[in-house]
Amino acid sequence: MTDKNESLTNSPDRRQFLTQAGALGLGASVLPSGVSLGAGDKKVRHACIGLGGMGNTDFMQMLEHPAVEIVAICDIDVSRSLKARKLVPHATFYQDWRELLAKEDIDSINVTVPDHMHASITMTALEKGRHVYCQKPLTHDIYEARKIGAKAVETGLVTQMGTQVTSTVNERQAVSMIQSGAIGKVKEAFMWSNKPPMKYRPTGPRPEGSDPVPESLNWESWLGTAPMRPYKTGVYHSTWWRGWQDFGCGWLGDMGCHIMDMPFRSLELSMPESVKADVEPEWADHPERRVETFPRWQIVEYTYPGTRYTAGDSIKLTWLDGDKYPDDKLRKHIDDKPWPTQGSFLIGEKGAMLLPFRGVPELFLNDSSAKVEVPEMPEQHHYHQFIDAILGKEEGHTHSPFSYASKSTEMVLMGTIALRFPGQTLNWDAGKMSFPEVPAANKFVRREYREGWEIKGL
Numbered sequence: 001m002t003d004k005n006e007s008l009t010n011s012p013d014r015r016q017f018l019t020q021a022g023a024l025g026l027g028a029s030v031l032p033s034g035v036s037l038g039a040g041d042k043k044v045r046h047a048c049i050g051l052g053g054m055g056n057t058d059f060m061q062m063l064e065h066p067a068v069e070i071v072a073i074c075d076i077d078v079s080r081s082l083k084a085r086k087l088v089p090h091a092t093f094y095q096d097w098r099e100l101l102a103k104e105d106i107d108s109i110n111v112t113v114p115d116h117m118h119a120s121i122t123m124t125a126l127e128k129g130r131h132v133y134c135q136k137p138l139t140h141d142i143y144e145a146r147k148i149g150a151k152a153v154e155t156g157l158v159t160q161m162g163t164q165v166t167s168t169v170n171e172r173q174a175v176s177m178i179q180s181g182a183i184g185k186v187k188e189a190f191m192w193s194n195k196p197p198m199k200y201r202p203t204g205p206r207p208e209g210s211d212p213v214p215e216s217l218n219w220e221s222w223l224g225t226a227p228m229r230p231y232k233t234g235v236y237h238s239t240w241w242r243g244w245q246d247f248g249c250g251w252l253g254d255m256g257c258h259i260m261d262m263p264f265r266s267l268e269l270s271m272p273e274s275v276k277a278d279v280e281p282e283w284a285d286h287p288e289r290r291v292e293t294f295p296r297w298q299i300v301e302y303t304y305p306g307t308r309y310t311a312g313d314s315i316k317l318t319w320l321d322g323d324k325y326p327d328d329k330l331r332k333h334i335d336d337k338p339w340p341t342q343g344s345f346l347i348g349e350k351g352a353m354l355l356p357f358r359g360v361p362e363l364f365l366n367d368s369s370a371k372v373e374v375p376e377m378p379e380q381h382h383y384h385q386f387i388d389a390i391l392g393k394e395e396g397h398t399h400s401p402f403s404y405a406s407k408s409t410e411m412v413l414m415g416t417i418a419l420r421f422p423g424q425t426l427n428w429d430a431g432k433m434s435f436p437e438v439p440a441a442n443k444f445v446r447r448e449y450r451e452g453w454e455i456k457g458l
Helices: 054-063 078-087 097-103 115-127 142-155 169-179 219-223 250-259 261-266 328-334 382-391 402-418 439-444
Strands: 006-009 015-017 044-049 068-074 092-094 108-111 131-134 159-161 186-193 274-279 298-305 314-321 342-348 351-356 362-365 371-374
Touching: 044 054, 044 097, 044 382, 054 068, 054 078, 054 108, 054 382, 068 078, 068 097, 092 097, 097 115, 108 115, 108 382, 115 131, 115 142, 131 382, 142 402, 159 382, 159 402, 169 261, 169 351, 169 371, 186 250, 186 261, 250 261, 250 298, 250 314, 250 342, 250 402, 261 342, 261 402, 274 402, 298 402, 328 342, 328 351, 328 362, 402 439
Parallel strands: 044 068, 044 108, 068 092, 108 131, 131 159, 186 314
Antiparallel strands: 006 371, 015 362, 186 342, 274 298, 298 314, 342 351, 351 362
């Protein structure tokens, strides 16, 4: 259902709610000329790399597009491929993505694997002229993000990062309203995530010993670019890798990519000037945890240069997680409402906006008589935007092309570096990709790949 274009007047309590809208949104970056397949009956020959968990979701979403033919599928764990293989029995199955990309005549792939392998698979596919949909975060390291972003621009291929929520009607309306000045120039922004952590926040240290590797699993390939370590049942594969530094990017890499996007996009941010983090003291004081896992909570402050949408020459954005929220004193800007479990909050010269994660943006304006027009937004499909853009359809766009996603990913990854140096301000030289005053932080900008896993272009 498409929301109606309407003007809303503040109620006496100054609260405005935008109309609930659909789950999928409009894209923002058009397909470069010369790389589409052309409209008509042409099928996009697609390969799915990674089939468990979110990989199954991505596989099903691609499969649902009427112009997609899934001709190859891949997972390092055979047991995780069984459902997909039944649905596409004619697709060739691979346990090694390198073999798939070397042998298959395909147009596109999706990459839905642990974070540490995103860049390797994505860059290899781009080098071969394949369009790529890659799950978030785009990469594990800042250096990788820069290289992937540049390669996507160089090739003109269709790309999309898997931040599906950013395409929703509600998120796009929030961006539009910030940029139209609904709350005036923005002075400060907060973003947080406090969903139940389950096993996504391992406390470490690394478990001792090893367990037999399941027959269905190629552990060497699962480790890929990461340093060798023994297999342990239920510790890394198949679900809990995100909380280990060698494989994932912690809570920021999981939820930060979603929740940070609206402030980052609406303010047209680019590269930060500095970043500073406060973290769980027990983690900071435990050397074995600090080199393996992420803290149970963190508060990360970013300073960005001001833009045409900010009130000053610079703007501070704060990320919080692990049961941390913005200061209760700031609730005066939202009529003392409780903070949602996850969301973002922007303070402007004319009022404030609160956007609960997957929720409706709410405006709290200083002038109770002010009117704000809610832009009409058609529903679109984050996955199908990618396919439509490959086909060159007039309506085909991608909302998070790698030219954009590489920059938003850099914001997330900057926080994962700052937390390793709690309490220190890390000034960022974006051109040199370095922290000139804290050289110890530079080793986290670009990691060394394990021997035998070097990738052309990275």
